[in-house]
Amino acid sequence: MSVFLPFFPLNLVAYPGEKLNLHIFEERYRQLINECLESGGTFGIPTYLDNRLPGCGTEMRVRTLHERHPDGSMDISTEGLRVFRIDSFDNPVADKLYAGGEITYLPEETDLIRPLPQLTELLDKLYGLLATPVAYDREKKPFSFQVAHKVGLSLQDEYELLTLSHESARQQFLIQHLQKVIPVVSEMEQTKSRIRMNGHFKNLDPLNF
Known part of the structure; x- marks a missing residue:
């Protein structure tokens, strides 16, 4: 069944469960957020990709108003x-400054209880190469949305994952x-190591001919 959502299109992908901080300054979106704060309603962030709305986005709720500036x-x-699919798009919505439209929620098939061992092994390998600890909760579902922003996906790939x-x-x-990406990162780390060694004295054993 279609429902109406006001839209706040952004050049990013927001995922279910993700916490996203926003600075709202345009008049149309100030109107949208003020209405959400007053009514407790939600709004949608459809991904704006390659100068168009490809059709899907994520319903968002306002958790906290941190500061209202002068x-x-x-x-x-x-x-x-x-996650939703856009069924109709009105820009602007009648008597409003912002866009909106009818949407249909996409089904969520949580067919895995825990992350696949191969995935967590690859994540550990990537973060080990980068020497960057990344916290995630293996029990929280869906796991994929927790790490999607933390593995170097392009915006197009992040959007495909959302759908x-x-x-x-x-x-x-x-x-x-x-x-695909781990061998590239590994080669980069080896290159950085070779660069660091360049110019330093090296202890080399003489070669026997």
């Missing part, structure tokens, strides 16, 4: 709820990405 702008924190309804498909998508 110029009317505000700092808020939001949380992603559900996959099955958690197993999303995790396989991440595995395939990591299998």
Whole structure:
């Protein structure tokens, strides 16, 4: 069944469960957020990709209004709820400054209880190469959305992941990405090591001919 959502298009992908901080300064979005604060309603962040709206996004709720500035702008924190598909688009909505439209929620098929061992092994390998500890909760579902922003996906790939309804498909998508990116990162680290060695004295054993 279609429902109406006001839209706040952004050049990013927001995922269900994600906490996203926003600075709201445009008049149309100040109107949108003020209405959400007054009514407790939600809004949608459809991804704006390659100068168009490809059709899907994430429903968001405002968690906290942190500060309202003298110029009317505000700092808020939001949380992603559900993935949706745009069925109709009105810009602007009648008697409003912002866009909106009818949407249908995409089904969420949580067909995995825990992350695939191959995925967590690849994540540990990537973060080990980068020497960057990244915290994630293996029990929190869906796991794929927790790490999607932390593995170097392009915006196009992040969007494609958003549109996959099955958690197993999303995790396989991440595995395939990591299998491609880890050898590149490994080679970069080896190159950096060679650069660091260049110019230093080296203890070399004489060669026997």
